[in-house]
Amino acid sequence: MVTQFQHIVCDPTKCVGCGYCELICAMTKHQVFDPSLSRIRNVRIEPIVMLSVSCRMCNDAPCVLACPRNALTQDPEKGIIRVDEDKCDGCGWCIEACDFGAIVLNPNTKRVEMCDLCADLGEPQCVLYCEKDALSLSAPEVVAQKTRREVVSKLLQELVSGS
């Protein structure tokens, strides 16, 4: 599937598995430290695989298509998926449809939640609080550009530095 919207990108070489992103997300959204309410989840496969996963703002998002009650809509400009709390009944079809496990069922409200990039606060708080700079707000094309530049710079280091 094509992805072009900006979303939270995690660099596994920088992520140390501390779980700050989960704590800050739950605090921002629900004023408690509770990873079960976090819309970003840190996956830790010992000993060294660590990566945080959140909504990737897919084009033609499968979660939106899957919802039998049309409770999910996608912002055409930013790609953010919005949940209509009156329509959502927590059935979980969207959770199963998501390829990334990025949708959370809030056990208290029985409604689904996903990353909205902290749109009301101007910037995603997990990115702000990630001390290892493992998280960034980015899009695949931007990541690819950066990777290409890095790899070419490395290959042709002498030419780049002029030495």
Add this chain to the structure above:
Amino acid sequence: MYWGKILHIDVSERKTHVQYVDEEWLRKYVGGVCMASRLAYDNIPVGADPLGPENALCFANSVFSGTIVPVGTKYAVATKSPETGFLGDCLAGSYFAAAMKRAGYDGIVVKGKADRPIWIFIDDDAVYFNDAADLWGMETFPTEEAIRAKVGDERVRACTIGPAGERLVRFANLTNDRGRQAGRTGPGAVMGSKLIKAIAIRGTKPVKVADPQDLLAMSQKLAELAQTTKTEKYRILGTPANVLNMNRLGILPTRNYQQGEFEGAEKISGEYMHEHYTEKAVACAGCPIACEQVTHVKEGEFKGARTSVDYESLYALGSNCGVDSMAAIIAAIERCDLYGMDTLSTGVTISWAMECFQRGILTKEDFDGLEPVWGNGKAVVELVRKIAYREGIGDLLAEGVKRAAAKVGRGSEHFAMHVKGLECCGYDARGMQTFAVGCAVGTRGPCHNRSLAYEPDAKGEVDRLKAGPERGKLAKGTEDFAGVFDIMMFCKFIRGCFKDIWSEIPQLYTYTTGFAMTPDDLRQLTERSWNIKKAFNIRHGWTMKDDWLPPRWLKDPLPSGGSKGAYVKEDDLRMMIQSYYEARGWTPEGMIPKEKLISLGLDDIAEDIGV
């Protein structure tokens, strides 16, 4: 935050009850080592056999567990140590502590003995006693993974024992989150004696704090400071950075403390490891430092070994066994981790056996054909296995160096490096005379982490090669400083990020709990904690002769290097111990006056043991 709940589990009866504790109690014992020690004092009867059903494993959480307060997600566990017969208080970090908090408990006390191997599952408010027949025999981390698979929920965290704990190896530890251990003094043997393979927890409750905005702001500042030069050592090389420093000072324990410098130091240094073996630095839960250096051996006879490496493991299984092969050391550490044994005590016990071999006290036959000459890494790895399974000579070594030397005799007691039965740690006290008194008086034995008395020596604040009457007071001061971290449960690697722990830590405590705490309260708290620990020991038979050092440190001068000629003079040690007792307000016999205990609010303990 506090729940005001201590969960009591009796595995003999398969019964549980919740002890409700009020604000006064919580503010008095706060958490971590202080709360765990109080629970141990209250729940372990005098005369209890450390490996008998009456001993208890007393867990106490950090008040900060599960919050965003940096490096504050940790737990303490106190028990009567099968190595020392005194209080064994251990700390470990990461997600197990967060799970305990989210299950709704400030502490957990486990006693009794199961009728067959079990694993305990604390599922929020419910407690299940599950049959562990299929888990018994498994290594530590695979046990945790197996339990997660059984429950089918990644949120389940477990603290486990491996084959070493099952076989009551006296220095077996508790392991959680793969690489985190309540490591020293043998809590794994205690859990094994109760036939408990694991304590698993699923906590799903939200953690609330009194003042989230201020707590976030202060935590973020600390986390940012933790990215600066103040933690650089830990982030880049981790504690293995110590190898070359200790070698320069001539106090890198080498060949069972026969030397203080190691010709192979470069090859087992943090720098060498970083270049050739480190895969990645990873973090405990809620830690912005990330010191855990995960290494991987990619070729050779130890190919595939993969584990995290700290200085203490590196010296104990490396220089102290004369081993300069980083690959062999990594393999030995990985084995210890998976069998669930303290790498320090394992290394120091093996090095004692190697010196016995060197001196002909033990022979090739005693080692079942192994030739444990200094530097034989392969033999070290094999001895680690033999200890875990109590096979051949491993059965002797699994008793720890004090008991092994008492059994073998023939002069081997002279170089059995322990205090109170706990094996010595990674700084040769002959070249650090403040630390020498810290090692002698330590309530759990010689411990860099509890004492921190090596700091004035290492920083050059005092002449480290000479004793002095002020050293006891200095050692008391560093113990109190360390105590703050062990009670409030901050990892000490963040200590450089605080300007003034006595004001900043009470602030974080108030933001988290809503309870006021002044700098004086904190000073009194750490005093209270040390006095409870000492009171436990007195009650369980401590006398002044237990505060002493191994003969080698008192008789054998270091032969070469940066501390050449140094040893601890007995008169100096007596003087420093007296100055320590005096600084603590204890009697010249090291007993605690009644008034001292009453001034700390410990009236009942004053009745029990005060003089």
